Amino acid sequence: PAHSPSQRHLASAVRQQFVEGLCAGIAGVDQAIADFLAELMAQTGTQRDMQERRDAWSTYQKHHAAWVQGLTKAWKASLAPALAAPRKNTLDNLEFSLLSDDVVENKIIASRIALVVLEQVSSTFDALRLRVKGLEGELGSTDILRTEAICLLLVEQWIEVALTRQELQWVTEPVQRSLVELLQS
Numbered sequence: 001p002a003h004s005p006s007q008r009h010l011a012s013a014v015r016q017q018f019v020e021g022l023c024a025g026i027a028g029v030d031q032a033i034a035d036f037l038a039e040l041m042a043q044t045g046t047q048r049d050m051q052e053r054r055d056a057w058s059t060y061q062k063h064h065a066a067w068v069q070g071l072t073k074a075w076k077a078s079l080a081p082a083l084a085a086p087r088k089n090t091l092d093n094l095e096f097s098l099l100s101d102d103v104v105e106n107k108i109i110a111s112r113i114a115l116v117v118l119e120q121v122s123s124t125f126d127a128l129r130l131r132v133k134g135l136e137g138e139l140g141s142t143d144i145l146r147t148e149a150i151c152l153l154l155v156e157q158w159i160e161v162a163l164t165r166q167e168l169q170w171v172t173e174p175v176q177r178s179l180v181e182l183l184q185s
Contacts, residue, residue, distance in 0.1 A: 011135040014128070015079055019144055023072045025182040030068050032178040033060065033171045040170065056167045063161045070157040078144040078153060106159060109168060110152035113176055118147045120180040147183070154179075 037057040044050070118125065129145050142149050154175070158168050168175075 007135040011132045014132055019075050022075050026068050029178040032174040036171055036174040063163055066161040067157055074153040074157050106155045110155045114147040114151040116176045117179045121183045
């Protein structure tokens with residue numbers, strides 16, 4: 001079925017408001033990570049473990065502002081494709097390419113985070129996605145209304161500011177918990 005310009009405009013407005021909410025709530029995610037790393041640093045363990053925890057806390061303190069800023073920009077930039085006219089998937093515009101190990105690892109981490117988050121928010125989040133889908137049709141794989149897309153941007157920006165995957169794996173639980181709270185709000 002053809003979707004009217006007013007339906008696409010409404011879907012675009014929903015996405016805009018959703019992203020504004022995400023961006024406004026990123027400070028809570030940032031604080032949850034900082035608190036968790038501070039608690040982790042205070043734990044006792046082997047000399048090596050304690051040094052790694054101090055290094056992770058210190059690195060996060062140096063780079064968290066850039067991560068928050070980059071993530072905010074990435075989430076806002078994710079609106080651009082959604083604002084354009086939806087593309088039809090045909091054999092003519094399918095692209096095949098090899099993915100680097102880094103891209104694959106980012107997607108794996110993002111999928112793990114997204115799976116837990118979606119389990120917690122699926123009823124509310126699915127209702128929103130279904131309504132937008134009804135307004136404009138199928139949601140693309142990179143649509144910001146997909147938890148995988150939200151989490152992939154989070155992971156990509158984490159890596160972009162020189163934080164490590166190991167550090168991200170340490171803070172996965174508080175990231176998931178705070179994302180659940182953010183998406184529910």
